[in-house]
Each structure stands twice: as structure tokens, then as C-alpha cells.
Amino acid sequence: MEALQISQALFASNPSKDSKLSKTHQRRRADLCFFSSSLWDRRFEHGFSGARSVKRWARQQSGFSGPNEEKKNDGKAVLAKEREVPFVGYRLESQDGKEEIESFSLDTISDEELETKNVGVGEEKAKAKVTYNIVVVTAEASPYSKTGGLGDVCGSLPITLAERRHRVMVVSPRYLTGNPSEKIRNAVDTQCSAKVSCFGGTQEVTFYHEYRAGVDWVFVDHPSYQRSGNPYGDSVGAYGDNQFRFTLLCHAACEAPLVLPLGGVTYGEKCLFLANDWHAGLVPVLLAAKYRPHGVYKDARSIVVIHNLAHQGVEAAATYQNLGLPSEWYGALEWVFPTWSRTHALDTGEAVNILKSAIVTADRILTVSQGYSWEITTSDGGYGLHDLLSSRKNVLNGITNGIDVAEWNPASDKHIPFHYSIEDLSGKVKCKETLQKELGLPIRPDVPIIGFIGRLDYQKGIDIIQAATPEIMQHDVQFIMLGSGDPQMEDWMRATESSYRDKFRGWVGFNVPISHRITAGCDILLMPSRFEPCGLNQLYAMRYGTIPVVHCTGGLRDTVVNFNPYAEGGKGEGTGWTFSPLTKESMLSALRLAIGTYREHKSSWEGLMKRGMERDYSWEHAAAQYEQIFEWVFVDPSYVR
Numbered sequence: 357m358e359a360l361q362i363s364q365a366l367f368a369s370n371p372s373k374d375s376k377l378s379k380t381h382q383r384r385r386a387d388l389c390f391f392s393s394s395l396w397d398r399r400f401e402h403g404f405s406g407a408r409s410v411k412r413w414a415r416q417q418s419g420f421s422g423p424n425e426e427k428k429n430d431g432k433a434v435l436a437k438e439r440e441v442p443f444v445g446y447r448l449e450s451q452d453g454k455e456e457i458e459s460f461s462l463d464t465i466s467d468e469e470l471e472t473k474n475v476g477v478g479e480e481k482a483k484a485k486v487t488y489n490i491v492v493v494t495a496e497a498s499p500y501s502k503t504g505g506l507g508d509v510c511g512s513l514p515i516t517l518a519e520r521r522h523r524v525m526v527v528s529p530r531y532l533t534g535n536p537s538e539k540i541r542n543a544v545d546t547q548c549s550a551k552v553s554c555f556g557g558t559q560e561v562t563f564y565h566e567y568r569a570g571v572d573w574v575f576v577d578h579p580s581y582q583r584s585g586n587p588y589g590d591s592v593g594a595y596g597d598n599q600f601r602f603t604l605l606c607h608a609a610c611e612a613p614l615v616l617p618l619g620g621v622t623y624g625e626k627c628l629f630l631a632n633d634w635h636a637g638l639v640p641v642l643l644a645a646k647y648r649p650h651g652v653y654k655d656a657r658s659i660v661v662i663h664n665l666a667h668q669g670v671e672a673a674a675t676y677q678n679l680g681l682p683s684e685w686y687g688a689l690e691w692v693f694p695t696w697s698r699t700h701a702l703d704t705g706e707a708v709n710i711l712k713s714a715i716v717t718a719d720r721i722l723t724v725s726q727g728y729s730w731e732i733t734t735s736d737g738g739y740g741l742h743d744l745l746s747s748r749k750n751v752l753n754g755i756t757n758g759i760d761v762a763e764w765n766p767a768s769d770k771h772i773p774f775h776y777s778i779e780d781l782s783g784k785v786k787c788k789e790t791l792q793k794e795l796g797l798p799i800r801p802d803v804p805i806i807g808f809i810g811r812l813d814y815q816k817g818i819d820i821i822q823a824a825t826p827e828i829m830q831h832d833v834q835f836i837m838l839g840s841g842d843p844q845m846e847d848w849m850r851a852t853e854s855s856y857r858d859k860f861r862g863w864v865g866f867n868v869p870i871s872h873r874i875t876a877g878c879d880i881l882l883m884p885s886r887f888e889p890c891g892l893n894q895l896y897a898m899r900y901g902t903i904p905v906v907h908c909t910g911g912l913r914d915t916v917v918n919f920n921p922y923a924e925g926g927k928g929e930g931t932g933w934t935f936s937p938l939t940k941e942s943m944l945s946a947l948r949l950a951i952g953t954y955r956e957h958k959s960s961w962e963g964l965m966k967r968g969m970e971r972d973y974s975w976e977h978a979a980a981q982y983e984q985i986f987e988w989v990f991v992d993p994s995y996v997r
């Protein structure tokens with residue numbers, strides 16, 4: 357606080373400097389005078405060293421002066437007016453243009469009402485009535501970076517939110533080596549940088565930007581993101597400095613709305629941060645501890661979105677001092693391991709837990725299905741955080757993920773050899789034959805193919821698959837697994853392939869086109885996940901007429917309806933099989949039912965396929981539910997003031 361007073365005094369007593377500042381700088385300084393001296397210094401420096409380039413870049417982006425053009429990455433220019441003029445803060449607007457807020461409750465509203473209120477009728481995309489400036493902070497966003505479902509969600513939900521007229525920025529690292537999409541290289545250097553005080557020094561990050569599909573994709577550039585391997589690790593294991601890398605991301609993401617004049621205007625302080633998983637977990641803490649005490653981000657809100665509670669960003673307690681947080685905020689991150697999990701007698705179990713800090717400081721908490729939102733409040737599913745999560749139950753919601761229905765569409769998928777639809781399924785049989793040929797399996801359209809796609813991780817129940825494989829192989833089936841992760845499991849897949857040459861294929865690696873071809877070519881998708889916050893592969897499978905056989909947990913329980921052949925006057929209902937408990941025996945009996953139905957009851961099988969294919973998996977419905985949460989988060993005062 358002392359530092360703050362000094363910086364303000366200095367500021368006030370130096371009018372000569374003021375006169376040299378442009379109006380923009382003065383405006384920025386008005387924001388900045390709330391900052392502590394170190395923050396102020398950084399901003400001040402930024403204002404002089406970076407402002408020229410920021411302004412130049414802003415001109416390119418917005419056409420504020422000079423030709424009214426916006427330069428695209430391919431060198432072509434598009435009129436700035438084609439881009440909807442951004443706004444600062446959130447706006448309330450009814451269809452006839454008058455300002456209005458209509459509030460309704462998710463608990464009381466029916467799905468049909470929600471459709472007509474927000475999802476829209478007919479072909480035209482729905483527009484939100486209340487729109488916000490949204491900053492999605494994430495470790496991955498497809499197609500720029502993806503190791504799993506987090507990338508899918510953060511690559512597609514923002515586009516739907518933007519289509520609904522929210523102003524949306526996605527902030528993620530600019531990974532350059534390893535397994536990045538070439539697309540990340542299209543982003544242009546904004547020549548705008550921020551200095552972050554953490555880990556005992558000052559780190560400079562630079563912002564890159566691409567405006568695509570109505571979304572501002574912002575990439576934080578720093579040497580620590582330029583590694584071989586994937587975003588989190590390489591063949592040796594997880595990177596040792598992931599806490600550092602994602603601390604930088606969080607600091608940078610908090611700066612981005614203040615300093616980046618995207619489309620000519622910054623997002624400003626009245627924005628809503630969606631902090632995804634532990635990697636973005638410091639964002640709510642930074643808002644509360646670093647910015648709000650200085651009057652900045654007082655009107656912002658934050659929601660932590662939990663895609664996977666098993667990963668919490670836990671490190672030794674001593675690392676707290678590296679995070680760039682005031683010492684008095686230690687309690688927010690403090691985490692003590694239970695005695696039984698300590699490694700030796702002198703181990704005090706003291707640690708810092710980044711996801712925990714987000715849970716205790718964010719304004720609201722979201723998970724990616726309703727089932728999972730309940731599971732995480734139980735001791736079985738809460739990974740030690742269940743009591744904390746239960747204590748915030750009133751702001752904890754679950755919204756089932758949607759999918760990118762353009763990328764995952766069997767009628768137009770660029771990765772599959774033949775297209776098909778609910779009206780004409782013939783292309784699926786051809787996809788199956790092509791897949792068998794591609795993988796060197798006997799080409800037999802009559803044999804059911806079982807598929808598995810996913811990280812080779814304990815979460816995904818791969819040990820159950822491993823235990824059940826000898827019995828699965830006794831059936832006349834083919835089994836294809838695609839995955840990477842646990843090296844022992846990778847070896848097991850290779851060994852199993854050589855034991856069952858005509859029945860089993862194990863593709864070790866991460867390959868998006870192959871995942872599409874397996875989804876299209878298989879008949880059954882197996883997901884014995886131990887827990888599954890939402891799960892996307894079962895959604896992709898159902899959209900592709902591939903029948904999911906899943907453990908009845910989390911989002912799998914919420915999205916797969918168990919097959920009942922007697923329902924609907926014998927027409928049957930359901931879209932797959934759900935089994936419980938998670939044992940080899942119950943998985944095998946569900947698989948036996950599926951295989952038997954495939955062989956003996958062709959019309960029931962076709963019914964299963966069609967019911968799955970006709971469901972709406974788009975993000976529209978979920979986006980409307982997100983908007984309800986956005987409305988609530990701004991109705992309440994911020995949780996930490």
C-alpha cells in the first residue's frame with residue numbers, strides 16, 4: 357500500500373510529464389494510477405516503449421485512421437466495417453433494439469422455452485439478449501493446440517458465443533514446436549508486450565493475434581512455450597516448469613483485456629473471465645489479489661470451468677513466492693496433503709494448489725456436465741476438494757459440452773473417405789471397409805468393430821480394457837485402439853497387436869484424422885472411463901452412427917441413453933449401453949449385448965444409430981445455458997472484493 361501511495365504522489369507532482377502524454381496515454385494513466393509502483397512502472401514503461409507499436413498495430417486492425425482496412429494474415433485486406441464494432445462492457449438489448457434484461461431461471465425453464473428464448477427458431481443463429489466481453493483463458497484451443505477435450509471445447513465454444521454476439525477473446529500460449537497446429541503461425545505479432553513480475557524476476561511476454569470466426573485468438577509468446585513435445589510435456593514426462601509457464605499465461609491473460617486494442621478498442625475492465633482448469637486457475641486470484649486492491653477489474657467477474665478435477669496444479673509450498681501474488685494471499689492457495697499421502701516422517705504435506713485457489717476466489721464454478729457437477733462434491737469424485745466445492749454449491753453448475761458440428765459431420769468430414777447421413781448410411785459401411793484395409797485387418801463388413809480413442813490414462817479405464825481384452829478377442833470382432841500416454845500401455849497395445857494380428861490394432865500416437873476415421877468406421881465405441889467430466893468421443897460416435905458402450909458415470913451417464921428394445925411399443929429407445937459398476941465383468945456383459953444386437957437385430961441396431969445421429973450436439977443449447985450463468989454472475993457482487 358505504501359508503494360501505491362508513493363506512486364500516486366509521484367504521479368501528481370509531475371505535471372510536466374503529463375503535458376507530454378497523448379490523450380490515449382492520459383486515459384491509460386487514469387486506469388493505471390491505481391497500480392502499485394511496480395505495476396505502475398511496468399505500465400508506464402509499456403505506455404512509452406510499446407504504445408507506438410500498439411497504436412500502429414491498432415490502426416492496422418481497425419482502420420481508425422488511414423484506409424478503413426484490416427489486414428488479414430494472408431495479406432488480403434478486409435473492410436473493418438465487416439467486423440462488428442466491438443463494445444466495452446456488456447450490453448443489454450432486446451430484439452427490437454431497446455435495452456432490456458429478461459431474466460429466467462435454468463431450473464424452471466423448459467428445454468423448449470430455452471430453445472425459443474435463446475437458441476432461436478429456424479435457420480438463423482440465435483443472438484444473446486445480454487452480451488458480454490468474454491476472455492477465455494486456456495492451455496489449449498483447437499485447431500491451434502490440442503491434446504484432448506479441453507482443446508476441442510476452447511476451440512469451438514468461443515465461436516458459438518461470438519456468433520451469439522458476445523465479444524470473445526481466447527488467450528492461450530503460442531506453442532511453436534512439438535505438436536502445434538501450423539495455424540498458430542498465422543497469428544500476427546501485435547508488437548504489444550507485457551512485463552510480468554514472477555519467479556524472482558521480470559518476464560516479458562508478447563501477444564500475437566488472429567481474428568478468426570468472430571473470435572480474437574490471442575497467443576502469449578514466451579520462450580518457455582517453444583518446446584519439443586506437447587503443451588504439457590515430452591517423452592521424458594511433464595515439463596518441470598509447468599507452474600511457471602501457466603503462471604505467465606494467467607498474468608498475461610489478465611493484462612490482455614487492458615492493453616490489446618483488438619479491432620481498435622480494448623476489452624476493458626468489465627469483462628468476464630472463463631478460466632479453464634488449473635492452468636488458468638490463477639486468473640480469479642490475480643483479479644482479487646493483484647488488480648482489485650488498486651481499483652482495476654472491480655466490475656469484472658470470473659468463472660472457473662473444471663474439465664478435469666484430477667489435475668490441480670499442486671506444487672511445493674515454497675513455490676508460492678514465485679507466483680507474483682502478495683504474501684497475504686497464501687491462504688487461498690494453501691493445501692495440506694493428508695497424513696497418509698505424505699512421503700516421509702518429516703514431510704509436512706504443505707503445498708500450493710492452483711485449482712483450489714480458483715475454487716475459493718472465482719465468482720462461479722462450472723463443470724462440463726450436470727452429473728460431474730454432483731460427483732465432484734462427493735468424496736469419491738472430489739479429489740480432496742469435495743468439501744470446498746460443496747461449500748460453494750450455490751454457485752456450482754454443470755453444463756454438458758456441445759461439439760463442433762462442422763468439424764464432426766459425417767456428411768462433410770474431410771478426414772473420412774466416404775460421406776453419409778441419417779438418410780443414407782451406405783457411406784458408413786464403405787468407411788468401415790476402408791478402415792479395415794488401411795489398418796491391414798481382414799475386410800469383413802459383417803464383423804463388428806469396437807473402437808477406443810483417448811488418452812492412455814487411468815481416468816479412461818484402460819486397465820479394465822487391458823484385463824478384458826483376452827475375452828473380447830474370443831468373440832468374432834475386431835478391436836482398434838488409438839491413444840498415447842502411459843508408456844506401459846503403449847507397449848501393451850503393440851504387444852497385443854502382434855498376438856492378435858487379424859483382430860486387434862493399436863495405433864500409438866495422437867492423430868486427429870485417424871480419430872475421425874475410427875469414429876466413422878467402427879460400429880461400437882468403448883469408453884470404460886473411471887470418471888468422465890463430460891466426454892466428447894461418445895458424442896462424436898453417436899453423431900457418426902457408432903454406438904457407445906460406456907461406464908455409467910459423469911457426462912457419459914448424462915449423454916448416453918441405455919438401450920431398451922421394448923420401449924416405444926417395441927420400436928426401442930436409447931442410443932447405446934451404459935454399464936455399472938466399473939468392472940471387467942459388467943463391461944464385458946454390456947459388450948456382449950452390443951455385439952449380439954449388432955448380429956441378431958439389425959433393425960434395432962439401425963434404430964440405435966439413427967436415434968444417436970438425429971440428436972442435436974451443437975453448442976447452441978450449451979451456449980444458452982452459459983449465458984444464463986453469465987447473467988447470474990453479473991447480478992451478484994463479485995465474490996472477492
Ligand SMILES: Nc1ncnc2c1ncn2[C@@H]1O[C@H](COP(=O)(O)OP(=O)(O)O[C@H]2O[C@H](CO)[C@@H](O)[C@H](O)[C@H]2O)[C@@H](O)[C@H]1O
Nearest residue numbers: 504505506663810811839865866867871888889890891892
Ligand atoms: N490419440 C489421439 N489421437 C487423436 N485424437 C485424440 C487422441 N486421444 C484423444 N483424442 C481426442 O481428444 C479429445 C478427448 O476428449 P474427451 O472429452 O473424451 O477427453 P479429455 O479427458 O481429454 O477431456 C477432458 O475435458 C473434456 C472437455 O470438457 C471433457 O469432455 C472430458 O470429460 C475431460 O476428461 C477428443 O476429441 C478425442 O478424439
